[in-house]
Amino acid sequence: MSNSATDRATTPRTVWLARGRHTGSLAEDVLRRTLRRLKVDEVLDDFAEPPDPADTPGRVFEARWRVDGDVTVRARLVLLPPQPQEEGRGWILVAEAERPWDDAWPSPATMFWPDDPDGTATAWDHHHAVPDLRLRQVNPLPADDKDMRRVLRGAARESWCVHLVVHEAMTPDARGALPLTRLLPPGLRHRVVEHRAAPHQLRAVNYALKEFGVEVPRGGAVLLPPQPAPPGYDGREHAVRSVFLDGSEPAELIGVLRRFAALPRPLPEGAEEALTGLREKWTLLTLEEQLARQRELVARYAEALEAMTKSRDLYREAAERANEALAAFRDAPARPALPPTDPPAWPLQQLTRTFERLRVGARALRPAPAALSARDAGDSAKGDAEETDRTS
Template sequence: MPKTSTSVTAAPDTTWLGHGRHLGPAPEQDVRRNLIALKAAGVIDDFLDLAPADASSAGPGGLPPALDTADSAAPPNSAVRRLIEARWRVDGGVTVRAQLTTFDSPGRPRDGQAVAWTLAAEAERAWDQRWPSPAGMFWPDDDRIAWDHDAVPGPRLRTTNPLPGDDKEMRRLLKDCARDSWNIHVVVHEAMTPDARGRLPLTPYLPPSLRHRVVEHRAAPDQFQIVNWALKDLGVRVPRGGAAVLPTASTGPEFDAERFAVRTVFLDGSEPTELVERITAFAALPRTLTTGAEQALDSLRRRWHLLTMEEELAYTRDLVTRYAEALDAMTASRDLYREAAELARAALAEATGSDGLPLPRPAGARRPDNSPRSVLTKALGRFKDASRQHPQK
């Protein structure tokens, strides 16, 4: 099973993580329109669209960068990073916070190159797959808006994706999907060419939270042997006329290829109950965070801007406390410097005599070294001793 990250951080069971590419001309407009409509309908509590400069320079609550010590997720290829945040409630009172990050290349033709995006959402308790998909809160559920392309070029969510006819291209695609995608990839073999009902995707049958996390690949009837050759390195085999879930970079050792394979999938428009159960069980497996997913979650937790009134008050109180602690530390440092200066003056007076003239020295005694360097060394030595006797708290 391919691995692209050395991270061993376990993904919290409170999170929903996704990523993809938007191929349209104005992704931020699509998101903003959808959020405005959902807020007006009372589906979400609030949202915040941060301009690129605000997203890169502002800390929590829109504070200037000097007050924000959090690390941000590194944008790929120096792309322009934009944050859009939303907050809503599920099950009557469980708050969900979500942060969508788009990465737009400078000078990109607005109707050409894709815009990469990541989405991290976290709830106040363990995530329930029956909750609405966070992607559906940001992106409009409209097939005409191409926000749902996988991070691996080629396949899309919410539809079926015929596998390439070229053997090597198919193998490369499936390996890339298993290695680089955060989504759940399912390969379905068509025992015979399906009719219009059989070509419909399985998305409507999935739990709501999985509808924007599953990519469905279709192998034509004559691709049975080729698709299993392409999947050999992943340790997965697709039964004839059946389906299999692919492992990913975040899959743990609990993955069992046979457990997540289905012997028969009826492509007649009926609900593929067994396959949906396998996908749901796979989504519930413990997983690790890949590097990109860990950065997205870290940004959500440490660079959150959309605060409630209570959170704003708590943050302000914490900020006052931090400023008070910093002021105490500065005062203590000032006192130590003042003490050091007094010790230095005392050492200088001792070396030169109270009246400013050198003290008489006994006959035969060596001339004391009253050079400025010697005086300073003695003063620093006394300061060091004083610091040991009065350690700073």
């Protein structure tokens, strides 16, 4: 799978995603206690802790519950192995409902982790990538400009959470110092990281936000666009002119957050594998789901058996035809052998054979050596006799 955001699949509307880090030492025990308590309180229909799969690092926890009476939600939390240079253990949570997600539904995070509003009982809400950021608390921006830019750049690079930058027009009281995320709908509460800029930091924070193409109004808020920004994102439409830090519900801000969450966005890095694990490795089945799965397996086996039977019949038919053809070939009468034919001679070969015939003919006309000697001896005797006659 490509790591490019443009190559990743879009997050389905039925899916709820979250990622964080538990900084304690007993994360597995905290999860088990929470799941058991919610099962006893009948908040959960059931939960399970499947055996560690070979292809999934860490521990896996599953939970199933219902919302709006009859809508089933299935969720899977993977508790990642501890890393040498990190405190605690990271976790990835994926939940999927039977219909598009409603932000009014309970947060899936509170089905696995304790829902302590102040976050003091268990520190499971730490940001997974940027140190010192919390999901359920106010995160003051650093006083140093370089550190501020580092924090905002790190927040913009990841897309698991929605990062909200709020500017305090004046120093808030005790109610205004509380996080705005506690006033958000449950479905958004643990997906938003709230950054706070002090009254004197307006110029510095807007200078840091300039590289992202957004600006926070005085006493207002703006959503930090992820990199790359989702289609349809407009920084002006995702800014709020005024946010009242008096404990009242920020209706305008909630509307902006909901519109932003509804934009089609690519799955964050690592979310596609987590969603595949939820859909394909789910073990917490109801009786009806088990029966349906068994029927599906039986249907697959029947299709495979039918394909094997059809293949066997085709093979048998082909073998029978081959045997019939072989028998017909054996029973056919033998054909008379054709006389061998000389291969066509090349011109050089023909010329060689002509010279060979001439040489043999000349040899046959030449007299034998013995006959030649007798004839020569006769001619010599005849010459001597004639010479004797002339002298006498």
